[in-house]
Amino acid sequence: MSISLHEGVITLSGECLLEEAEALSNMLSAETIRMVDIGHATHLHAAVFQLLLMHAKIVSGISTDEFVGRWLNPALLAATNV
DSSP: OOEEEETTEEEEEEEEOGGGHHHHHHHHTSTTOOEEEEEEEEEEOHHHHHHHHHTGGGEEOOOSSHHIIIIIHHHHHHHHTO
């Protein structure tokens, strides 16, 4: 699984596929989540990305993936300013 939870921090790594969106949604529902680190993610399925947009204020890190870095990180940053 490319989504892990440790001490209130969700870490996304590698390819985060559609199949993992439900697990991520369940994790994000917990009141103890402090941060979501996307620094090691290389691919974010649209469903995963939509969940991140909903929780943009706690998203941290910049993916090294060119597409994620160029297009998705700016959208997450803009969502934190809403």
